Amino acid sequence: MTASLLRSIQAWLRRHPLRAALAALLTLALLLDQCFPPPIPRDEPGLVVVAEDGSPLRSWPSADGVWRYPVTPEQVSPLYLQALLNYEDRWFYRHPGVNPVALLRAAVQWVRHGHIVSGGSTLTMQVARLIDPPGRSIPGKLRQILRALQLEARLSKQEILTLYLNHAPMGGIVEGVEMASRMYLGKPSAHLTHAEAALLVVLPQAPSRLRPDRAASRAQLARDKVLLRMAELEIWDPVTVTDARLERVGANPLRPQWLAPLAAERLRQQGRKQRNTGKLAVLRSTLNPEMQSTLERMLLDRIEQLPPKVSMAAIVMESDSLAIRAYAGSADFSDGKRFNHVDMVRGVRSPGSTLKPFLYALALDEGLIHSESLLADAPQSFAGYEPGNFQANFSGPVSVSEALQRSLNVPAVDLLDRLGPQRFASQLRSGGLRLRLPAGGDPNLSIILGGAGSTLEDLVGAYRALATKGLAGVPRLSPEAPRSENRIMSEGAAFIVRDILESGGHPDRPFVEDGGRRIAWKTGTSFGFRDAWALGVSGHYTIGVWIGRPDGTPNPGFFGANVAAPLLHDIVSALPAGTPPPRAKPANVGTAQICWPLGTAVDATPAELCPHKRTAWTLNGAIPPTLPDRASERSLRETIWLDPASGLRSTPFCTRAAIQREIAHWPTYLEPWISADELARLNPAWLPDCPHNEANTGSLKLQGIARDAQIRPSPGKNVAQIDLRAAGGTGTLYWLLDGKLLRAAAADQGQRIELRENGEHNVTVMDAQGHYASARFMVKGF
The missing domain is CATH 3.40.710.10 (DD-peptidase/beta-lactamase superfamily)
Structure with missing residues (x-):
């Protein structure tokens, strides 16, 4: 059976020698293609962190040290694609990677003039040269052609075009139309003008000599050649080309344009795993x-x-x-x-x-x-x-x-x-x-x-x-x-x-x-x-x-x-204007009239115990009373007895016909800030000779000044000086002048006050238990 099959093959080869030769060549080509595949670059663009609208914030170079921002043809301006395909390779979508007519024309011109007049390379051949530089020789050109054929056999036209868009040399370590547009023009390649599109098309022909940041005049001349070619081909109308030529070429020195660099770095740290998997390294913020x-x-x-x-x-x-x-x-x-x-x-x-x-x-x-x-x-x-x-x-x-x-x-x-x-x-x-x-x-x-x-x-x-x-x-x-x-x-x-x-x-x-x-x-x-x-x-x-x-x-x-x-207020002023989000008061938030010092509701508090009224926000209908007094175990609301004849505070043991009455206390720590008249009205003084527990004010005495004293500066001096001491009290004493803390000192230390202007003042000494003594005085004579 095997011998019979071999004889049949040999007979076929004798009858069809050309087909046999072609089959052998194809087999050899496929074998060579598999043994020597084109080095199609992996998509290693470096890392790019972009804003919510896709605009780059910060980028990092790829492993080969090149600044590259990946794009697809759909993301690039149609003007750029028009100029690229019509100026570089009008038959891109029709040829198999090599344009024989263009190659023959270029060869004839080279022989006739002794130098290259027009190139015969297709875009596919340029991509082949980018991924596998062949050298400037005839064998090198043949190798470039073979690589182009390999690319066409393996990739679609869109994939080949994408490789060019992302790897075309644009000067220095910049590759690809998108990064060049960002670096030289400060804009994405999706928004190029006619003049800008023409500039980026011609730049890869001589990226070192035509860099717009170093050779603006040469770059402008080269750009104008593209514009004129587009007019000749009637791709762009003459008026548009004339206007485009008026645009001057220029660019700032190459440097990365960064926004939110630390935020981008943070996302880069978080996205390292994604980068290592070989996925497209674009991180969106x-x-x-x-x-x-x-x-x-x-x-x-x-x-x-x-x-x-x-x-x-x-x-x-x-x-x-x-x-x-x-x-x-x-x-x-x-x-x-x-x-x-x-x-x-x-x-x-x-x-x-x-x-x-x-x-x-x-x-x-x-x-x-x-x-x-x-x-x-x-x-x-x-x-x-x-x-x-x-x-x-x-x-x-x-x-x-x-x-x-x-x-x-x-x-x-x-x-x-x-x-x-x-x-x-x-x-x-x-x-x-x-x-x-x-x-x-x-x-x-x-x-x-x-x-x-x-x-x-x-x-x-x-x-x-x-x-x-x-x-x-x-x-x-x-x-x-x-x-x-x-x-x-x-x-x-x-x-x-x-x-x-x-x-x-x-x-x-x-x-x-x-x-x-x-x-x-x-x-x-x-x-x-x-x-x-x-x-x-x-x-x-x-x-x-x-x-x-x-x-x-x-x-x-x-x-x-x-x-x-x-800074916070300036930021708020710069925020985008817009309709504020709707706000409604929750159902469990109410208002209530409350009393000080008790903190209770006005409608539940006798008028004489409510010297100060306030309107409060309440939650869940709760109107909690004032917090318990830290310095005293007494309740802020207390029942007392009054002597009917004098109106002074008494007890049933001191006055048989004593009148019962409710009073409101201010928390002990607050009494130094309450006027003497109000304290007396809320909490009457005791009837003389009626035994009672000493009030908080009784355990601390202020020495060195009398109530309602008038203080004058010393003769020949521009300062009124008062030396004070406190008797009684425990632990640290706090000295205050008009509510402002002068210092905290040990109980055996005094306090000197120096004043240089006329006016009324109040001095208070207080200990940690809430005991206090105070005196109001007047400075005169300045």
Whole structure:
């Protein structure tokens, strides 16, 4: 059977020698093609991070060190494709990789003139030369032709064109039309003009000699040849070509144009696995290029106003989608002295007072306070922890709204002590805001003033709750990132806290949507002026700003209100205008008239116990009374007896016909700020010789000045000097002048006061138990 088959084949070969030869050649060609395949480059474009609209933000070179941005023919301007195919290879879609007519014409011209007059290479042959440089010789040309035939056999015309678009030499280490368009023209290749398209078509013919950044005049002459050729072929009309020739060629020196470099670097780190798999290395971000450019320009405009080595970071997040639209991790990526490569969006720093809104929200949800609950901004000691205010003074009685809006420290610590720092930290953690504590450390009262670490990114995600009914979220830098939300406060608490931060928390002046740029914002300053913060929500966005030195060095005089807040407001002003999202008061948020000092509802409080009325936001109908007095076990609402003849306070043992009456106390720590007349009206003095427990004021005496004294400067001096001492009291004494803390000192130390202007003043000394003594005096004689 085998012998018979061989004889049949031999007979066929004798009858068809030409076919046999052709079959042998084809077999040899296929064998050689398989043994020596064309080195088609793997798609290794380097890495490109793009904005939400696809425009590049930052790119990294490929493994061979070339700047290349991959595109397909569909992504390139039709003008460029028209010029390329008609100028370089009109028969591209018809020939098999080689144009015999063009090759013959080029050969004849070469023989006749002794040099190359016109090239005979097709686009396919140019691609073959790019992927496998053959050398300038006849064998090299033959090799190029063979490679072109191989490419045509293996790839489609679109694939061959794509290889050219991405690998054509454009000068230096730039390859491909897209990267050349970005680097030389500052625009994507999808938006080329006629003149720009012609320039990029001719550039690969002599990329070193025709670079527009080095040889603009030569590049312009070469470009005009393309334009004239397009007119000759009647592809472009003469008027269009004439106008195009008027455009001057020029380009800035080659350098990468970067936006959001640290955000791009972050995505690059996250996308390394994708790059290693050989997939197209284009990473898409959520960033908006216009908003990003505006943010970076704002930071650069402030550089000269900052001390050396101070940096800035800011992010703008779309509240609803959690998409980060602008991201600046450092002030100036080109300034190494300002720690340009340190991404402070993710840097863990002390958040200062920025956590206070979440504390008040938790207290609202727990029914502990309403928006006008009475708090004590006065010197206090919490098991040895003695916080002060940023301005080193105290305001006495303040509401929750005032304490939050003015970022007062003592009321916040007082509230945290009642709720528990461990519970507060757990609430933040469940809402997605994790506090970083020292190794082995537990949350304590200092966390509300910045005694734990956080990041700008985490804080922005948490503040987003004020705009989204109490839901915090994880900011998304990539559209593929999962959407993660956690409840950090109730919808009602979010509404009340936002209203306080936005408009002061006045239910009697309800929010009216007027289309303006309204912002609910909060600042923070860490200990030692190391970090200045400002965070807020406005319209559709949540914004965060950090300013400081990444190495943690203090910057005296730099605090949130004077450096971070102005930048925050400028960013908000630059955000895209649009209709603010609808806001409605939740059903469980109401208003109520309440009384100070008791904190109870006006309609449930006798008029004589309600000297001050306020309108408060309430949550779930709760109207909690004023928090218990820390310095006394007495109730703020007390039943007493009065002597009917004198109206003074008595007891049934002192006065048989004593009249029973209810009175309201101010919390002990607040009494120094309450007028003597009001204290006497609310709490009458005792009947002489009637035994009673000594009041808090009785255990501390102020020596060195009498009530209503008149003080004059010493003869010949321009200063009035008063030397004071305190008798009684325990532990640390706090000396205050007109509510401003002068100092905290031991009980056996005195206090000197020096004044240089006329006026009325009040001096107070207070101990940690709430005992106090005060005196009002007048300075005259200046």
